[in-house]
Amino acid sequence: IKNKSKQLAKQSQPIAHSAVLGAGIMGGGIAYQSASKGTPVVMKDIAQSSLELGLNEASKLLNGQINRGRSTPEKMAKVLNNITATLDYSAIKHCNITIEAVVENPKVKSQVLQEVEQHTSTDSIIASNTSTISIDYLASHLTHPQRFCGMHFFNPVHKMPLVEVIRGQHTSDETLATVVHYANKMGKTPIIVNDCPGFFVNRVLFPYFSGFNQLVVDGADFVQIDNVMEKQFGWPMGPAYLLDVVGIDTGCHAQKVMADGFPQRMSLPSADIMKLMFDSQRLGQKNGQGFYQYI
Numbered sequence: 001i002k003n004k005s006k007q008l009a010k011q012s013q014p015i016a017h018s019a020v021l022g023a024g025i026m027g028g029g030i031a032y033q034s035a036s037k038g039t040p041v042v043m044k045d046i047a048q049s050s051l052e053l054g055l056n057e058a059s060k061l062l063n064g065q066i067n068r069g070r071s072t073p074e075k076m077a078k079v080l081n082n083i084t085a086t087l088d089y090s091a092i093k094h095c096n097i098t099i100e101a102v103v104e105n106p107k108v109k110s111q112v113l114q115e116v117e118q119h120t121s122t123d124s125i126i127a128s129n130t131s132t133i134s135i136d137y138l139a140s141h142l143t144h145p146q147r148f149c150g151m152h153f154f155n156p157v158h159k160m161p162l163v164e165v166i167r168g169q170h171t172s173d174e175t176l177a178t179v180v181h182y183a184n185k186m187g188k189t190p191i192i193v194n195d196c197p198g199f200f201v202n203r204v205l206f207p208y209f210s211g212f213n214q215l216v217v218d219g220a221d222f223v224q225i226d227n228v229m230e231k232q233f234g235w236p237m238g239p240a241y242l243l244d245v246v247g248i249d250t251g252c253h254a255q256k257v258m259a260d261g262f263p264q265r266m267s268l269p270s271a272d273i274m275k276l277m278f279d280s281q282r283l284g285q286k287n288g289q290g291f292y293q294y295i
């Protein structure tokens with residue numbers, strides 16, 4: 001991967017302006033990361049309340065840095081100045097890259113990606129932060145699929161170094177090179193992966209969630225499981241807390257995609273803890289109650 005990245009670096013185009021669609025957990029995080037590493041970003045959503053949440057999250061992170069003596073009010077103002085929050089597509093016109101981070105729904109994403117194509121020039125790049133939806137499927141709705149790929153960040157974006165750059169069947173080398181370059185500029189570690197259900201990380205993560213599900217069904221206490229994984233095994237968080245951070249809705253959807261993609265290895269559990277949580281609208285940190293209570 002490293003050798004390929006070096007070869008590709010020669011073909012990359014500079015990114016002076018970027019855009020993010022969706023100001024939720026991920027979109028807000030990606031916009032903050034881009035702005036704080038010096039690339040101005042347009043953050044577009046369909047709801048004013050989401051834009052405000054996205055900006056508030058960025059302010060919280062920046063205030064935290066000031067409190068820890070790692071930033072100053074001047075630097076904070078500069079970063080916030082780099083984020084243009086909008087409900088209007090016209091602001092993305094001059095962006096060199098647009099990263100789509102709207103809800104994990106194939107129809108909504110396909111529609112949004114087509115809209116991006118209509119509002120950007122043909123030499124700008126479009127990337128999707130989808131966790132599970134096939135890049136080739138999304139590309140099939142585009143007129144210029146060569147300028148499209150996956151750019152999968154992890155939550156929380158400002159802390160997690162990895163970015164999966166997903167190559168679709170039609171993704172050009174130049175597109176990959178530019179996205180790899182931009183990920184590096186954002187302070188991230190990109191890896192290039194082929195298009196398949198779950199890409200790389202979720203192929204590792206979902207069998208783990210499946211093991212967690214089975215333990216709970218067999219009578220284990222999820223708090224104890226988290227404690228063991230965190231305190232004894234040394235992971236930063238256990239599976240129940242991680243699912244709360246990711247969002248139970250997002251997790252449920254991804255679990256289904258994995259089950260459809262690998263029916264023999266990843267079939268849906270007959271007693272499905274994530275589905276039970278989803279049905280009772282315990283969505284995790286995003287609505288204040290998941291495995292744990294947050295309000």
Ligand code: NAD
Pocket residue numbers: 021022023024025026027044045046047050101102103104105108112129130131132152153154155245246247250286
């Ligand atoms: P979220 O529900 O927090 O945010 C989604 C945002 O998209 C909302 O603000 C919503 O208003 C906005 N939106 C919906 N339709 C839109 C449209 N047509 N145009 C513009 N904005 C629109 O979701 P999230 O957790 O940030 O997930 C976003 C994407 O990132 C999904 O594809 C998800 O699979 C992926 N992802 C999520 C995580 C995670 O841990 N949550 C991790 C990696 C990738």
